[in-house]
Amino acid sequence: MKIELLAPAGDLEKLKIAVLYGADAVYLGGRHFGLRAGAGNFTEEDLADGVRFAHEHGVRVYVTVNIFAHNRDLEGLPDYLDMLCRLEVDAVIVSDPGVNRMIRELYPALPVHLSTQANTTNWAAARFWEELGVRRIVLARELTLLEIREIREQVALELEIFIHGTMCISYSGRCLLSSYLTGRDANRGDCAQSCRWKYALVEEKRPGEYFPIEEDDRGSYILGSKDLCLIEHIPALAGAGVSSFKIEGRMKSVNYVAGVVKAYREAIDAYISDPENYRFNPTWLEEISKVSHRDYTTGFLFGRPGPAGQHYAGEIYRRSHIFAGLVRGYESDSGMAVIEQRNRFAVGDEVEIMVPRGESFRQKITRIINKEGAAVDAAPHPQQIVRIPVDKPVPAYSIMRV
Template sequence: MKLDRRYKMTTLKRPEILAPAGTLEKLKVAIRYGADAVYIGGNAFGLRSRAGNFTYEEMEEAVAFAREYGAHIHVAANMVTHEGDAKGAGEFFRQLRDVGINAVIVSDPALIEICITEAPGLPVHLSTQSSATNFETLEFWKKEGLERVVLGREVSMEEVAVIRENTDIEIEAFIHGAMCISYSGRCTLSNHMSQRDANRGGCSQSCRWKYGLFDLPFGEEARSLTDTGEVSEPFSMSAVDMSMIEHIPDLIQNGVDSFKIEGRMKSIHYVSTVANVYKAAVDSYMEDPENYVCKQEWIDELWKVAQRELATGFYYQTPSEEEQLFGKRRKIPVFKFIGEVLAYDAETKIATIQQRNHFRLGDEVEFYGPGFKHFNQTLTEMWNEDDEAIEKAPNAMMIVKMPVEQPVEPGDMMRKKK
């Protein structure tokens, strides 16, 4: 679809790459692999109760690490509060401010008011949960004192252009990751199915469960529409994931200030790969916009960590049945994360690896690291911590030494085809 832009920035601004960080380890990985900022959860007021939410002590360490790289940290406090839920919010926000958090992401007006009045100096960003989909809404929140709005994931690229043309508040938009089947995440399916409140941090992702489909004629027994005697797949009520890697120019030229990657509960394999790819793409575009080309290797790289099929959400059209998850997968990821480099001896060309998944001699593996560096090799020799020769590495987190064909650095990753 050809985009009829109503707005085009005359001076291009490099967007921030904002990555998820469910744990301190993931935060450090995201920043090393190219994220300009990360968003995390605190010990209260967030929507990911099962993510590795940060203590204040961990936040202090995270802030110190981020400052070394010139990166920012945002804290998601985007729950919908019921009576009594906002207790302690003022102290929570003040502690975030004093620790050195750069911004807090909020959806509930009560929490926004508490943060602005009781923790002055802590910037507030509006969460996507608030469904900001027009410039009048952004102007309203700007007047309330907010510095940035995360757009609803239902906004089209044409609407992004109109919004940018009519307001100068910072715009943050999702560019990669899971899509919620409900409007901007405001869902009660989990409440009904598992008695876990999705908008207070307890979503059980009921939309991703597998369901049977039945015909219920009046006065007759239910008849399955999926159990036909043949091999069949049950239905879900879920969307495919988003990927905007092929549309970086549209996002930048239409004034998106922050590229948001979804996935605080995803692995370091996912975080490192996706941050690495989008940094490479954004850097390439900013260096030479006129001759920019989306590289196939970037697309292929994202598929190595994809959990579902990929599409562009609502940016260019209303999703059809092709952007919903049902039936058999049309494309299945084929790589798994198997190790992280702890050390490298340049003289012996021996790398020390911490195992994350099973591998053995004869496996063809891929090493990758920050700056989009990659190389493949076959494993021909391995030793354990006691320098004893081994044929396989079956034990979780075990230390393995191996010769590598090219230099590697601590923090580089290793993966292989499933």
């Protein structure tokens, strides 16, 4: 049985984290032609490094070329595709039929994955794209399990779905809210996430007087979706014929990518190794609850989500742990881990260290040594490099949390 875990790579560091924590494939955007303009997109040099690193670890790389192209966008496209082929990326993610056609004509060996932005919601559309040479479809998020299964029965191409992450309140990412309010166009990868802002009602002759919009005693939640989380439904999705499970979040932190990829890796491995006796392990859900997230929903998988899929007013984001530092190295002679600080931690704290593979462990901080070699009580400055003694060796890219 083949199930691919596909993780976001917002930049080169996140790519390495995704690879080391267990992704089978990563997706990323170059500087041009891809959605998510603010995701720290890859330069050609970064892209070359990223592809090399991923391939050395047996991990595939997919590059987004999924803007809704205007005529002027097509001019530089052949050169860009040429570069992607030279770097031997494994596929491109496309939403525009014209872009797909150009790729099929100019680079027929380059696999095309159809983006979720193309809104494939039925088997006839899937068949249409299959006939045009598309290798894989990232299905629209608005499908039920039954609909996914029906599409699977009608086409041979690969099916991918979003299994985890933030949901757009609009239809499969098609939205003008941000473009209208800020000029930042979601369909060119520059969404300001305007659906998460706080809205009020203003009468035209009373500027500055804001009346709250209250749908019920919890306030207003018309524009706020909960986050998608399908980790408990891996057998059902595999049974429906989905071969790639995609985690959303090229804008998320390295802590987020590490924790979510690790939990899904363990769940998928457990399922693949023994599907008959697979049991969901609640610690996987605990793991993904340690990173910043909204309440979780299963989206449309079991029918229309209704109010239960919306986020109510009040505290929106939650997490059980704070990202304290990223392990940059380990000095075996002194037994010290080299930590790049991300949030304050101090002598006396008990932290959790999550390693890319294997069990996390708890570690009491007994000493902190700064860059100058002096013992300090705390590591208060972001990105500061410090050393702490650890009970066991820790590989680079381990995550320290309090």
